[in-house]
Amino acid sequence: MKIKSDRYRKILIVLIPVFIAGFVFAAYYTFFIGINTRLEGKNELKIPEILEDLNPDPQIAEFKLETRYSQMEFIEGKMTSTLGYNGSYLGPVIRFDKNQDVSIEVENNLNEPTTLHWHGLEVDGENDGGPMQGIGSGEAWNAKFTVNQPAATLWYHPHLTGLVADQVYYGLAGLIYIDDEFSDSLSIPKDYGIDDIPIVVQDRSFKSDGSFDYNVSMMGVDKGDQILVNGTSDPYFMVKREKIRLRILNGSNAQNFNFVLSNGAEFMMIASDGGFLENPLEKEAIFLSPGERAEIVVDFSEFNDKSVKLTSNDDLILEFVIDGELEKSPDIPEELVEVSEIPDDEVLNTRIFELQSMGISGTINGKYYDMDRIDERVTLNATEYWVVRNAGGMMATGHPFHVHGTQFQVVSRNGEKPPPEESGYKDTVYVDVGEELVLKVRFKKEGLFMYHCHILEHEDRGMMGQFVVE
Numbered sequence: 001m002k003i004k005s006d007r008y009r010k011i012l013i014v015l016i017p018v019f020i021a022g023f024v025f026a027a028y029y030t031f032f033i034g035i036n037t038r039l040e041g042k043n044e045l046k047i048p049e050i051l052e053d054l055n056p057d058p059q060i061a062e063f064k065l066e067t068r069y070s071q072m073e074f075i076e077g078k079m080t081s082t083l084g085y086n087g088s089y090l091g092p093v094i095r096f097d098k099n100q101d102v103s104i105e106v107e108n109n110l111n112e113p114t115t116l117h118w119h120g121l122e123v124d125g126e127n128d129g130g131p132m133q134g135i136g137s138g139e140a141w142n143a144k145f146t147v148n149q150p151a152a153t154l155w156y157h158p159h160l161t162g163l164v165a166d167q168v169y170y171g172l173a174g175l176i177y178i179d180d181e182f183s184d185s186l187s188i189p190k191d192y193g194i195d196d197i198p199i200v201v202q203d204r205s206f207k208s209d210g211s212f213d214y215n216v217s218m219m220g221v222d223k224g225d226q227i228l229v230n231g232t233s234d235p236y237f238m239v240k241r242e243k244i245r246l247r248i249l250n251g252s253n254a255q256n257f258n259f260v261l262s263n264g265a266e267f268m269m270i271a272s273d274g275g276f277l278e279n280p281l282e283k284e285a286i287f288l289s290p291g292e293r294a295e296i297v298v299d300f301s302e303f304n305d306k307s308v309k310l311t312s313n314d315d316l317i318l319e320f321v322i323d324g325e326l327e328k329s330p331d332i333p334e335e336l337v338e339v340s341e342i343p344d345d346e347v348l349n350t351r352i353f354e355l356q357s358m359g360i361s362g363t364i365n366g367k368y369y370d371m372d373r374i375d376e377r378v379t380l381n382a383t384e385y386w387v388v389r390n391a392g393g394m395m396a397t398g399h400p401f402h403v404h405g406t407q408f409q410v411v412s413r414n415g416e417k418p419p420p421e422e423s424g425y426k427d428t429v430y431v432d433v434g435e436e437l438v439l440k441v442r443f444k445k446e447g448l449f450m451y452h453c454h455i456l457e458h459e460d461r462g463m464m465g466q467f468v469v470e
């Protein structure tokens with residue numbers, strides 16, 4: 001009997017390690033080699049850091065940003081010279097709470113001047129960061145404002161006429177999130193970097209040595225041969241089988257995107273430039289011109305596929321690798337927030353803005369930007385209608401029209417009620433050739449502001465005007 005059990009023991013001593021080794025190998029293969037084979041040549045999506053608030057008082061926020069020269073490995077084994085805020089490419093996400101008093105110091109470590117504009121933020125002209133608030137090389141600028149608008153996804157980027165397109169192309173841009181009591185309490189994904197994901201989309205071209213190949217001709221700007229998301233080339237992102245919120249910014253200089261999912265599935269659009277829509281919208285595609293944002297929620301628990309891609313006109317933007325168990329995520333509420341109408345009982349003025357372009361340059365009302373000329377004078381807290389027309393031109397193109405210092409509402413697009421995705425607050429709208437939009441605007445802050453085309457090469461060449469709110 002003892003001899004027999006000794007033999008079993010010897011067999012077991014041999015078999016157990018074999019089983020363990022087999023199991024470890026199978027697990028390793030499934031989780032690492034398998035995924036790596038599938039994602040060969042792909043890079044995990046970079047998630048920007050959240051900028052540290054240097055003031056412990058929740059009522060007051062203090063931030064510090066600095067521009068710098070840097071390098072980044074977009075293409076394996078090759079370094080690309082870049083610009084960044086506090087890092088190598090792009091900048092951190094800045095989070096503000098509604099009603100917070102904010103102070104931000106911006107230090108410019110470049111050998112050329114820059115400015116920093118808070119795109120979509122309702123602040124007075126002095127703190128808007130437009131072309132007037134230049135920050136010389138080695139200098140710093142301090143912006144101070146109180147956040148006084150609803151939760152939204154905004155962004156920041158340079159705005160010094162003539163240098164904007166170049167500085168953004170090389171990496172100067174970042175996201176701003178405003179949080180408020182509604183965004184904090186709504187039943188929507190809000191775990192940053194886990195189920196609430198920033199998605200900054202930019203087209204870029206590279207030379208064989210890895211450097212950026214930024215080419216502008218008289219005809220216009222060529223589409224980049226690669227699309228970066230948060231500065232990641234060929235990105236993938238691992239998601240669980242749950243609802244994921246994507247805060248998408250078209251951060252490109254000149255390219256439009258029409259985002260769809262590769263499996264044709266619908267998603268919910270919950271917010272536009274200026275914040276939440278009243279009700280979530282079921283969409284199969286979302287169009288964003290440069291500067292525009294949309295927040296969408298994709299329900300990955302509904303997909304059986306292992307991989308679903310975000311694409312635009314057959315360009316791959318981002319691959320989602322679906323992994324793990326089905327997670328129960330709450331339903332998105334059918335009513336998100338109440339979007340209040342800009343009152344239009346006393347409309348003081350109607351202004352017309354006619355956009356015209358010739359290849360790479362363009363005008364508004366036949367004029368190029370002149371720093372020493374005030375184009376419009378607007379009364380503080382007055383409601384106005386702004387009629388924006390794209391009159392075409394030679395090699396005509398659509399133009400994203402952006403207004404500083406306010407969030408406006410779209411009254412009509414070509415004489416019709418705007419599509420539901422334009423029912424919320426906006427700061428940038430796409431105006432295609434021959435189109436006419438009517439916007440309802442109201443300015444709550446005083447100072448000097450810009451309106452312009454958000455194709456950055458057009459803006460740099462003067463497709464911009466300035467107005468005073470007084």
Ligand SMILES: [Cu+2]
Pocket residue numbers: 357362398399400453454455458459463
């Ligand atoms: Cu334009």
